[in-house]
Amino acid sequence: MTKERKPKPVFIEGAISAEFIGNSIAKHQSKTTIGAHDIFLGQVRADQIEGKTVKAIEYTAYEDMANSKFHDIREATFKKFNLTCMHIYHSLGTVKAGEICLFVFVSSPRRVDVFNAIEYLVNTIKEQVPIFGKEIFEDQSHQWKVNS
Amino acid sequence: MTKERKPKPVFIEGAISAEFIGNSIAKHQSKTTIGAHDIFLGQVRADQIEGKTVKAIEYTAYEDMANSKFHDIREATFKKFNLTCMHIYHSLGTVKAGEICLFVFVSSPRRVDVFNAIEYLVNTIKEQVPIFGKEIFEDQSHQWKVNS
Amino acid sequence: MTLKIKYFGMLAEITQCEEETLSFSKGTAADLLKVLFEKHPILEEKEFQIAQNQTFISNDSIISNAEIVLLPPFAGG
Amino acid sequence: MTLKIKYFGMLAEITQCEEETLSFSKGTAADLLKVLFEKHPILEEKEFQIAQNQTFISNDSIISNAEIVLLPPFAGG
DSSP, X not given: OOOOOOOOOOEEESOBOHHHHHHHHHGGGGOTTOOEEEEEEEEOOOOEEXXXXXXXXXXXXXXXXXXXXXXXXXXXXXXXXXXXXXXXXXXXXXXXXXXXXXXXXXEESSHHHHHHHHHHHHHHHHHHSOEEEEEEETTSOEEEEOOX | OOOOOXXXXXXXXXXXXXXXXXXXXXXXXXXXXXXXXXXXXXXXXOOEETTEEEEEEEEEXXXXXXXXXXXXXXHHHHHHSOOSEEEEEEEEXXXXXXXXXXXXXXXXXXXXXXXXXXXXXXXXXXXXXXXXXXXXXXXXOEEEEOOO | OEEEEEEOHXXXXXXXXXXXXXXXXXXXXXXXXXXXXXHOGGGGGSOOEEEETTEEEOTTSBOOSSEEEEEOOOOOO | OEEEEEEXXXXXXXXXXXXXXXXXXXXXXXXXXXXXXXXOGGGGGSXXXXXETTEEEOTTSBOOSSEEEEEOOOOOO
């Protein structure tokens, strides 16, 4: 697949709901060449750090660069793997512990492509997209999250 | 994790709905040690075979053995990977092209475990669980599916 | 002894039988297969595995259980 | 030339600044950093990357664009 796709919006204000994900799955049931879907969801953890508990993460991004990175990553992934479709959504703003902040969805005729593509996509997004996260503790203090 | 879990029902009559999957995702939002979910969905393809199109697969299983295999695979996967939870559902009976017949859902504090676990689980299920699929064509003729 | 033989998937289709009983003097899976191939010659062309107590057995395994299951290739997922 | 400097995440917090303009005679990213460290000494302790035209540049790259962005470690997903 080498055709250029137009940039698709990735950022969503606040958490990504389970209903949104369910609706996205339902939309794929008319695509009858698909045999395998893989969905990755990133969820905010209530981590304990020095006795304090994370209650939310506030996400910000260098949006222009993030959107162009997301576009480049999409194109590169379509070139590397045999995928029928791909969807990426990331939250901006406040996402509470237990809520979903990242939704990556790939579909292909065969499973080997979705396994390889999902791992590549999620790792590349975490590594290359300028998104920043402020972990807010229950006492309103905070620290800046860094991807490991 | 070495504690024994009691067998959970895996088989569902007919297709697995997007709504069921969405509800299952929603139930995990109270589990705030989870940082990463991975969901695999198997969908029936409308394959073209010698000019005929698959319109549905009829699934049957040697249920006693299948249930005990699913249980063994669950236990082995919990031992191999650091998972918070795991859900497996497979259809029996008729699943139309475009509908979902397999839903595997793993969750963990960290993403590396869900990537490894989902691939292991799906491959092991396809290889070891006695489930049989009759591909029904539009003209009502059929052929027996074999996993590749 | 009297054995119950179960057939699944395409094997049930081609033998036109999901379950049958037959009497069998002690022996191995290979011995049992001879009996089954005589009864259902079409089985001989097909790929399948034999399970006893939900475990696959090989041709030289002794038939010790009253229920024997013939399973064609799997197609789950 | 007049540069617009943008700060994101923890860098915006510690400099108490999201965006500022400053005049800069031609030079490399290292030259610009000297100016920025003088203005915001706390920056010197922090890990960050510099982007120009949405591309990361190294210390010896020439500053050629009017908008320079300082980015702390990423935390998406």
